[in-house]
Amino acid sequence: MEKEETLLRKRLIELSNNAYQRGIIMYSDFLNLNELNILHTTPKDSFPVPYRTFGGYDPSERQMAAFLPDAFYMYMDEKSIRSTYPIRILKISPLQPKFAEELSHRDYLGALLNLGITRAKTGDILIHDKEAYVFVHQELTEFLVKELTRVRHTTVRAVEVENADFKWEPKYEEIKGTVASVRLDSLLSLAFSSSRSKLTALIEAGRVYVNGKLITSNGYHVKDNDIISVRQMGRFQYEGVLSETKKGRYYVTIRKYI
Structure with a gap:
C-alpha cells in the first residue's frame, strides 16, 4: 500500500506541475475515499497550483481532482469550475x-467492468x-451508450443525461438518539446499531472517513x-445536537443514506 500511495502522490503532483507549466486545468481520474485522503494529506506546498x-453531484464519494492555474482559480467561481469537469x-x-x-450496485458495476472499463474512469453509481x-x-460516453446493453439477465439501455437536468434527492433514514459525547465512535454506534468496540476496530483499520478524510482516532x-x-x-x-439530557448526554440527529 505504501508503494501505491507514493505512486499516486507522484501522479497527482505531476498533474499539478503540468497545470502550472501549461496554464490549463488538469484532471485526475475518479479517486476513491482512500485516494482522496492521500490527496488531502499531501503537503499543500507539493502542489504548485x-x-x-x-x-x-453533491455529496459524491468518488471524485476527480482539478488542478487550477491562477488564471482559472482567481477568476472562476465554484459553479464555473465544476462545469469544466470531464464528467458525464x-x-x-x-x-x-x-x-x-x-x-x-454490484450488478451495475460488474456490467461496466465486464466491458473492460477501469474503475478509475467511473464515479458513483446511484440507484x-x-x-x-x-x-x-x-x-x-459514446462507447457505453452503444455497448452497455445488459446488466445480469436484464436488457438495458444507456442514455446520456445533461448535467444541468440532473437532480438527485438521496433517500435517507433519520435517526435520533442519545450519546455520551459527539465522538466519532459514539455516532457510528448510533448510526449502525453496533457496539462501540466493533466500530472502534473499523476506525483503527482505516475504514472510516469524515468529509473524505481518513480518521483513525476514536475520539x-x-x-x-x-x-x-x-x-x-x-x-x-451528522446534523447536530437537539438537546442535552439531565444526565449530561446529548440528544442528536443523523441522516443515514439508504
Missing part, C-alpha cells in the same frame, strides 16, 4: 421494466427504483453537517 474535487451522467434503464430484475445513474469520464469530535463514510457499510450525515 491549488486544486478542487468534484464527482458530478448516464441513465441505465431496463427495456422491459415489468420483467426487470432487482439490480444492485433509483429500477434505474441507475452512473457518473463516467466523458471519453467513455475525533464530529462537527455539524459532517458526512461520515464507512467503507462497505454506508454513510450518514
Whole structure:
C-alpha cells in the first residue's frame, strides 16, 4: 500500500506541475475515499497550483481532482469550475421494466467492468427504483451508450443525461438518539446499531472517513453537517445536537443514506 500511495502522490503532483507549466486545468481520474485522503494529506506546498474535487453531484464519494492555474482559480467561481469537469451522467434503464430484475450496485458495476472499463474512469453509481445513474469520464460516453446493453439477465439501455437536468434527492433514514459525547465512535454506534468496540476496530483499520478524510482516532469530535463514510457499510450525515439530557448526554440527529 505504501508503494501505491507514493505512486499516486507522484501522479497527482505531476498533474499539478503540468497545470502550472501549461496554464490549463488538469484532471485526475475518479479517486476513491482512500485516494482522496492521500490527496488531502499531501503537503499543500507539493502542489504548485491549488486544486478542487468534484464527482458530478453533491455529496459524491468518488471524485476527480482539478488542478487550477491562477488564471482559472482567481477568476472562476465554484459553479464555473465544476462545469469544466470531464464528467458525464448516464441513465441505465431496463427495456422491459415489468420483467426487470432487482439490480444492485454490484450488478451495475460488474456490467461496466465486464466491458473492460477501469474503475478509475467511473464515479458513483446511484440507484433509483429500477434505474441507475452512473457518473463516467466523458471519453467513455459514446462507447457505453452503444455497448452497455445488459446488466445480469436484464436488457438495458444507456442514455446520456445533461448535467444541468440532473437532480438527485438521496433517500435517507433519520435517526435520533442519545450519546455520551459527539465522538466519532459514539455516532457510528448510533448510526449502525453496533457496539462501540466493533466500530472502534473499523476506525483503527482505516475504514472510516469524515468529509473524505481518513480518521483513525476514536475520539475525533464530529462537527455539524459532517458526512461520515464507512467503507462497505454506508454513510450518514451528522446534523447536530437537539438537546442535552439531565444526565449530561446529548440528544442528536443523523441522516443515514439508504
